[in-house]
Amino acid sequence: MDYFALYKSGELLKRVSRAYQQLLACDLCPHDCGANRIKGERGICGAGLKPKIASANVHRGEEPPISGTNGSGTIFLSGCSLKCVFCQNFPISQFGNGEEITTVELASRMLKLQKQLVHNINFVTPTHYLPQILAALWLAIPQGFRLPIIWNSSGYEKIDALQLLDGVVSIYLPDMKYSDDIAAVEISSAPDYCRINRDAVTEMKRQVGHLQVDDNGVAVKGLIVRHLVLPEGRAGSLETIPWIAENLGQETHIALMSQYFPAHKAVEIPGMSRPVNHEEYDAAVRVLEEAGLENGWVQELDEERGSA
Ligand code: SF4
Known part of the structure; x- marks a missing residue:
């Protein structure tokens, strides 16, 4: 793993220290709250100093190169810097359900999953716990940890934060949620999402390139972009998909998802109270084909939902 060289040279420890410094007036994500998380203050994401996790399990339902045959070691972090009105995991992401642990314990969960x-190791919603994840990695490496790290995020990330992950993260799995900032604010409380998200995935691609798999089809390095189609075109699929082809390249792997369901507070937002219909989803699939994006996965639209 590239991170082993960073560990040996002392660079990883320097990054741990730099990342923790940011918690004094937290600017880890684009919200720039300025909360002193070292002293226990909390910002928009609700995260404190210690990592809080909702689960650490073997997951077999990710994209095939991520789950492979043995599964992905998924560690679900609590809290989130986005406030998506439709979030199906809102008790974890927005109400902060989970278990507060130490970085030593986080390292031991990573090692336990490696033994399985x-x-x-697939960190889900990790952005606000970047320093703690780097620290856990630094603690786990001398105990024999060697697995690729996956950064499975909303894609609402700052470049300087991502640069702390250069050589640490092997596989980026970001969302590209919107191509319109009005929708991003109304639905996810994420100002300036489009520019920030596009800059972030560009940096991710610079770090890891296109997806590479081993002889068994398991991901070893690279980028997979996830895009969830929303009703009424609110995800801006018809703009985001061509942008990916033009700016990240037609070889980019995309997971196009149809599974939108109006969970949590979605019914309060006009147009968001129903699943995606066939017309909307077919239009996104057509644009994907027209853009020449042949790598990735297109989730099937559930018949029952599609006719709703
Ligand atoms: S990580 Fe949390 S506390 Fe820090 S800037 Fe983002 S939302 Fe605010």
Whole structure:
């Protein structure tokens, strides 16, 4: 793993220290709250100093190169810097359900998953716990940790934060949620999402390139972009998909998802109270084909939902 060289040279420890410094007036994500998380203050994401996790399990339902045959070692972090009105995991992401642990314990969960022979460690919603994740990695490496790290995020991230992950993260799995900032604010409380998200995925691609898999089809390095189609075109699929082809390249792997369901507070937002219909989803699939994006996965639209 690239991170082993960073560990040996002392660079990883320097990054741990730099990342923790940011918690004094937290500017880890684009919200720039300025909360002193070292002293226990909390910002928009609700995260404190210690990592809080909702689960650490073997997951077999990710994209095939991520789950492989043995599963992905998924560690679900609590809290989130986005406030998506439709979030199905809102008790974890917005109400902060989970278990507060130490970085030593986080390292031991990573090692425990490695013993279960998973292909990777998949940090879900990790942005606000970047320093703690780097620290856990630094603690886990001398105990034999060697798995690829996956950064499975909303894609609402700052470049300087991502640069702390250069050589640490092997596989980026970001969302590209919107192509319109009005929708991003109304639905996810994420100002300036489009520019920030596009800059972030560009940096991710610079770091890891296109997806590479081993002889068994398991991901070893690269980028997979996830895009969830929303009703009434609110995700801006018809703009985001061509942008990916033009700016990240037609070889980019995309997971196009149809699974939108109006969970949590979605019914309060006009147009968001129903699943995606066939017309909307077919239009997104057509644009994907027209853009020449042949790598990735297109989730099927559930018949029952599609006719709703
Ligand atoms: S990580 Fe949390 S506390 Fe820090 S800037 Fe983002 S929302 Fe605010």
